[in-house]
Amino acid sequence: MNGPGNPTRSVRPATAVRLVAQRELNTRLRTRGFLIGTAVILVVMVGYLLLQASLISNADRTTVGLTGQAAAVAEPVRENAKQLGVDVEVVRVGDQQDGRSQVESGDLDVLVSGNAANLRALVKSDLDQQVHALLNEISRQEVLNAKLVEVGADPAEVMGEVAAAQVQVNSLEPADPEEGQRVVIAMVMMFLLYMSIATYGSLVAQGIVEEKASRVVEILLSTVRPWHLLLGKVIGLGLVGLTQLFVLGAAGLAMASATGVLTVSGVATKTLLWGLLWYLLGFFLYATVFAGAGSLVSRQEDMQTVLAPITIVLIVGFVTGIAVLQMPDSTTTTVLSLLPPLSPILMPSRIATGAAGLPEIAAALVLTLATIAALTWLGGRVYHTAVLRTGTRIRLKDALRG
Amino acid sequence: MPDRTLEIDDVSKRYGDVVALDSVSFDVRPGELFGFVGSNGAGKTTAMRIALGVVSMDSGEVRFDGQAVTHETRTRIGYMPEERGLYPKMKVLDQLVYLAQLHGMTANEAHRSAETWIGRLELTERRTDEVQKLSLGNQQRVQLAAALVHDPAVLVLDEPFSGLDPIAVDVMSDVLREKAAAGVPVIFSSHQLDLVERLCDRIGIIRSGRIVACGTVADLTAGAATRLTVTAPEAPPGWAAGIPGVRVLSESGGDTVVELAAEAGDQAVLTAALATGPVHEFSRHRPSLTQLFRSAVGEGATQ
Ligand SMILES: Nc1ncnc2c1ncn2[C@@H]1O[C@H](COP(=O)(O)OP(=O)(O)OP(=O)(O)O)[C@@H](O)[C@H]1O
Numbered sequence: 001m002n003g004p005g006n007p008t009r010s011v012r013p014a015t016a017v018r019l020v021a022q023r024e025l026n027t028r029l030r031t032r033g034f035l036i037g038t039a040v041i042l043v044v045m046v047g048y049l050l051l052q053a054s055l056i057s058n059a060d061r062t063t064v065g066l067t068g069q070a071a072a073v074a075e076p077v078r079e080n081a082k083q084l085g086v087d088v089e090v091v092r093v094g095d096q097q098d099g100r101s102q103v104e105s106g107d108l109d110v111l112v113s114g115n116a117a118n119l120r121a122l123v124k125s126d127l128d129q130q131v132h133a134l135l136n137e138i139s140r141q142e143v144l145n146a147k148l149v150e151v152g153a154d155p156a157e158v159m160g161e162v163a164a165a166q167v168q169v170n171s172l173e174p175a176d177p178e179e180g181q182r183v184v185i186a187m188v189m190m191f192l193l194y195m196s197i198a199t200y201g202s203l204v205a206q207g208i209v210e211e212k213a214s215r216v217v218e219i220l221l222s223t224v225r226p227w228h229l230l231l232g233k234v235i236g237l238g239l240v241g242l243t244q245l246f247v248l249g250a251a252g253l254a255m256a257s258a259t260g261v262l263t264v265s266g267v268a269t270k271t272l273l274w275g276l277l278w279y280l281l282g283f284f285l286y287a288t289v290f291a292g293a294g295s296l297v298s299r300q301e302d303m304q305t306v307l308a309p310i311t312i313v314l315i316v317g318f319v320t321g322i323a324v325l326q327m328p329d330s331t332t333t334t335v336l337s338l339l340p341p342l343s344p345i346l347m348p349s350r351i352a353t354g355a356a357g358l359p360e361i362a363a364a365l366v367l368t369l370a371t372i373a374a375l376t377w378l379g380g381r382v383y384h385t386a387v388l389r390t391g392t393r394i395r396l397k398d399a400l401r402g
Numbered sequence: 403m404p405d406r407t408l409e410i411d412d413v414s415k416r417y418g419d420v421v422a423l424d425s426v427s428f429d430v431r432p433g434e435l436f437g438f439v440g441s442n443g444a445g446k447t448t449a450m451r452i453a454l455g456v457v458s459m460d461s462g463e464v465r466f467d468g469q470a471v472t473h474e475t476r477t478r479i480g481y482m483p484e485e486r487g488l489y490p491k492m493k494v495l496d497q498l499v500y501l502a503q504l505h506g507m508t509a510n511e512a513h514r515s516a517e518t519w520i521g522r523l524e525l526t527e528r529r530t531d532e533v534q535k536l537s538l539g540n541q542q543r544v545q546l547a548a549a550l551v552h553d554p555a556v557l558v559l560d561e562p563f564s565g566l567d568p569i570a571v572d573v574m575s576d577v578l579r580e581k582a583a584a585g586v587p588v589i590f591s592s593h594q595l596d597l598v599e600r601l602c603d604r605i606g607i608i609r610s611g612r613i614v615a616c617g618t619v620a621d622l623t624a625g626a627a628t629r630l631t632v633t634a635p636e637a638p639p640g641w642a643a644g645i646p647g648v649r650v651l652s653e654s655g656g657d658t659v660v661e662l663a664a665e666a667g668d669q670a671v672l673t674a675a676l677a678t679g680p681v682h683e684f685s686r687h688r689p690s691l692t693q694l695f696r697s698a699v700g701e702g703a704t705q
């Protein structure tokens with residue numbers, strides 16, 4: 001032990017920040033709450049992924065039941081469906097009655113009966129247009145075949161020529177077969193970002209209020225500078241959040257790929273990496289604002305009031321984000337995702353859907369970094385003046401004046 | 403000034419219209435226990451907070467070892483704030499280790515020192531309990547350990563004795579004496595004046611932000627009026643009233659308490675008492691700190 005008054009002993013700023021951050025990591029990461037929370041979110045997330053995946057893969061599939069003579073068209077239906085790119089599943093149904101009840105229950109989308117030239121379709125409410133056209137086509141072909149035979153032509157030859165005559169389509173923007181998955185990934189990422197930033201931002205505020213309420217801050221500040229205490233807390237909680245996000249992202253990705261829900265693990269991995277970066281940016285953008293707000297009050301009960309404005313901005317970002325996913329290319333969306341308070345939530349999902357170009361991403365990064373610098377200065381200033389004033393709630397104006 | 407003295411030099415502080423400190427100056431020398439007394443709201447806590455840098459001063463300077471106190475010096479002060487504060491959900495040992503490290507100890511030193519103080523303050527059984535689960539008195543012991551755990555060069559304790567049982571008061575007194583004996587300047591505030599009188603080498607009395615008296619108990623009482631207690635059963639009422647320089651404080655049964663002005667002699671009182679008949683007791687005593695405090699604080703109030 002050093003003798004009293006040993007003059008060489010002093011704490012370097014980096015050491016102070018590290019110690020504070022380490023305490024946050026130790027007290028948060030090791031708790032049961034953290035583990036349970038992470039597990040619950042993981043379950044919810046995987047459930048959502050599975051649900052979305054089954055919705056997307058089954059949404060366009062039409063189950064066609066064939067009964068009686070119509071059974072003969074099974075092959076033409078399958079072939080035409082393949083040519084048209086329609087997802088059709090063909091099943092044989094024993095009798096009309098059985099088929100009818102299956103349509104009612106939704107197991108069958110359409111029950112086809114009658115002979116090939118005169119098909120009858122039974123549906124619950126209305127028939128998918130493509131399937132409708134497909135069935136029409138089969139009937140017409142059947143009639144056409146009969147007429148061709150009548151005029152003495154070879155139906156196979158004629159039909160071969162007819163089939164060869166096709167419009168050549170050149171698309172400017174080829175449809176992305178992975179779009180559905182991209183939207184799901186974007187949605188999950190956006191939810192995780194919103195949740196992480198809101199949760200760990202509030203934890204920063206809560207920790208500060210706890211220190212004020214228990215008065216331990218007076219002892220701390222007699223040896224640690226306010227800036228170091230604030231920075232250590234923000235870094236510590238930021239790392240806890242990053243750990244959680246990484247665990248959730250990696251586990252979700254692994255499970256989704258393993259179960260075959262996601263076939264685009266490249267996109268998903270890229271999204272996760274972007275997500276982690278944007279989480280850090282978003283967290284640092286909001287953390288000092290949360291800290292400044294938290295330092296204005298001395299009791300946990302008063303905290304929600306001062307945090308409400310910040311939380312509302314985050315919720316607006318999240319809600320906008322859901323709309324953004326419907327039209328990630330629109331101008332409104334682009335502008336919104338460039339606004340620094342919203343960028344951390346909106347940008348990653350636009351990147352995931354493939355809508356954001358590199359210049360946009362770069363611009364959003366620069367704007368966000370500038371905002372982080374400004375808000376950190378502001379939040380730090382408020383914290384600095386407000387943290388030692390206990391008692392009544394401090395007005396923001398007074399705290400800014402110092 | 404000798405080495406390692408804590409000097410409060412001409413410090414003033416206002417809160418709006420309230421003058422909390424008005425040119426306060428005093429010093430706490432190494433190896434000395436300094437008692438800081440004053441009524442509620444006199445400015446004790448404000449002065450200590452300023453020394454620790456948690457409140458800013460309007461003017462003046464706080465020095466240690468001849469140098470203005472900086473952030474680096476403050477890490478070597480042990481501080482017990484008036485409003486006790488520890489992390490309620492942190493374990494006693496973890497908390498002390500953390501605070502020791504924040505004051506510049508290595509992890510090993512911090513552990514060793516925390517264990518030492520936990521043993522010393524009889525907290526061994528509670529060392530892995532959360533602080534919030536401890537009784538108030540035990541929390542206070544942890545608070546003292548928190549002030550001592552980094553082996554401070556200066557001790558500043560705001561009302562360290564409040565809320566302690568007599569055993570804990572003894573433990574606290576021993577620790578403070580021992581620290582002072584090791585050459586650490588120790589200042590503490592208290593409203594328990596008998597304790598302050600018993601323990602302290604020097605005392606500062608503050609009233610409405612001004613130091614009204616500062617020195618050893620002997621110094622402070624030397625100039626003050628002496629008291630005599632006389633037991634003379636046959637003395638008639640008012641027997642002492644006529645003696646020059648004597649003020650009668652109380653008279654009941656045969657017991658009379660009088661106060662002597664500085665120039666008055668006690669023998670005149672004894673002669674007068676003997677003139678009334680037998681005298682069973684004649685004792686002279688210096689005023690206690692409590693009396694001194696009353697007069698120092700009271701006088702000012704009427705001025
Ligand atoms: N944060 C503050 N804002 C406004 N006035 C304050 C503040 N802190 C202290 N004061 C005022 O400063 C004066 C000195 O208060 P201080 O707490 O130093 O007294 P004290 O001697 O410690 O009293 P006590 O024995 O009750 O602890 C009081 O008049 C008090 O009202």
Ligand SMILES: [Mg+2]
Nearest residue numbers: 446447448484
């Ligand atoms: Mg006080």
